[in-house]
Amino acid sequence: MEPTNQKFLERVVSHRALQMGNSFPCQICVVGFLCGICLTSLFLAVLTSVGTFGFTGISFSSLSMGVSPWNSSSEIVNVISSSDCNFKVKETERWVDLKQREPERNDDGERVSLLTEAWGALLADRQPEENEFLQRFRFSKSSLPSAPHLENCKLSARLNKRLDSRSGAGKFPPWTTWKGSLNMYPATATATATDGNVRRLTHQPVSDGAHPPWIVGSDEENYPLTRKVQRDIWIHQHPINCSDPNIKFLVADWEVLPGFGIGAQLAGMAGLLAIAINEKRVLVTGHYNRADHDGCKASRSSWSCYFFLETSQECRDRAFELMKNKDAWEKGIIKRKDDYKTKEIWTGKIPRVWGDPWSYLQPTTDINGSLIAVHHKMDRRWWRAQAVRYLMRFQTEYTCGLLNIAQHAAFGEEAAKMVLASIDREWPKVITNKPKSDIEEFVWSNHRPWVPRPLLSMHVRMGDKACEMKVVEFEQYMGLAHRIRMRFPHLNNIWLSTEMQEVIDKTKSYPHWNFYYTNVKRQVGNASMAAYEASLGRKTSTNYPLVNFLMAVESDFFIGALGSTWCFLIDGMRNTGGKVMAGYLSVNKDRFW
């Protein structure tokens, strides 16, 4: 079914783009936190209590009488819908569906919500100052037990930056040393090991066997050659000297046509990366419309709002400098997207520098009950996975923060219960925080944040997709979930990502599963996806699906529809993220197979 003529191809592309472009149920529910800030700035104490989801508007005067968090939490919920914080009541609902959980009335419930809220306060855009925090929670920040479900985003962004930069002229990043913070231990240059030998810590140049730290798992748990390919792409994109006159560039903006969603944009960029590799050019990405919102601050309109850049700043500067140089254009040292045909970008040649590893790729995809052994376009599937993995290799502090917010909303309360069960019963009256030991700081801090595992992620897409592929009912997805549970009976958590309200409503018929999802504005009826996305706004319609995407990549299992490019890319990320052996259950297959 290789599309041959250009017209047909373009139709397919726009078709695909439309399909990919519109999906995503998306709203990041920072509202609660924003509201928190707004209130904090007014020095008001606010707590939400467990088990209550409506928000009672509290008049300003009653608040200014100084309701303390302690007392207010036992009685009522009081996130405020005052005029200063003009959010709709509905939007401040919690993400997690807590319907099956009993409201807790005892002291423990109070402590749980106190701890949950205090963690939440530290996730706000503007962290409360110590005295603000004290006033609000009646204990100091340092008395707060650490949150197992949250990542230290500042720290990980800093560590990853080290891993993404050459450590000196001609040197590699320190990929051969130990993971994360362990790399920094001990802080002094020499240390005496217990056996009396003196160890010298110098960064060795990368050895041939070193593989990039963003690849989890061994070769057997990823698509063929993933570790080697990722390393080679990184080297390709990070030449030792960007000013070297032999270095050529391909500068490309992200697709901006309205029909192009995040998935389509990524697929397009994967095609451009293939061209760049084939033509030995450094790919430099330009304007990224989805980052065109005020959440992105300094990196507005750039991929670097969400993920580390595809190449070094030096190379980008060099490329932008060359763009002003007529000579460079004439000599073909620099090219841009418009120099290539749509067909070259979307169905062009897959790089063969690594041979054809897809020829021995063994898919672990189950489609409606049968395990697929082979299919068309395995090369494209393999390449897109590599390209997307490379582009998303390191999250920025911003993206990491979005995940923190989502995970806190979903799992914060459970985390608080676990933590409280393990510390002094009198907390926060009795504080037992000890200074962090080295093993906590250097070894354990490198672990991923806690999520209730095993976790199954499910992306249920209906909406206006119906016009392009057969709509699959939620029941069918749940059937697949049931199949997984037959084999893994300890599975009962589902991270549900969907834009359809009716899907959420149907979860009530499955009381034996724990559903986590975001209570965002959802599509009702048959409104077009584009209209729905537009109604969410740029920031929300980007951030929210992205969070779901990354959750799906991290989950133990995944169920989706390979017929949607979005799920196709999730599949790619999982297959380069150590999850090959988890398998993939799809309700349908890619239309081009």
Ligand SMILES: *[C@@H]1O[C@H](CO)[C@@H](O)[C@H](O)[C@H]1NC(C)=O
């Ligand atoms: C809570 O309210 C009671 C009276 O209802 C009061 O005695 C107590 O001091 C209050 N606690 C705090 C922490 O404000």
Ligand SMILES: *[C@@H]1O[C@H](CO)[C@@H](O)[C@H](O)[C@H]1NC(C)=O
């Ligand atoms: C990089 O290459 C340019 C041009 O050849 C040269 O002038 C410059 O000194 C080189 N920089 C380094 C750090 O080698």
Ligand SMILES: *[C@@H]1O[C@H](CO)[C@@H](O)[C@H](O)[C@H]1NC(C)=O
């Ligand atoms: C999946 O298989 C069942 C029977 O095995 C069939 O009834 C159903 O239509 C199939 N679904 C799809 C989407 O092919």
Ligand SMILES: *[C@@H]1O[C@H](CO)[C@@H](O)[C@H](O)[C@H]1NC(C)=O
């Ligand atoms: C949505 O459904 C209504 C009736 O159910 C119909 O009149 C309308 O044309 C539909 N809109 C779209 C965009 O399909």
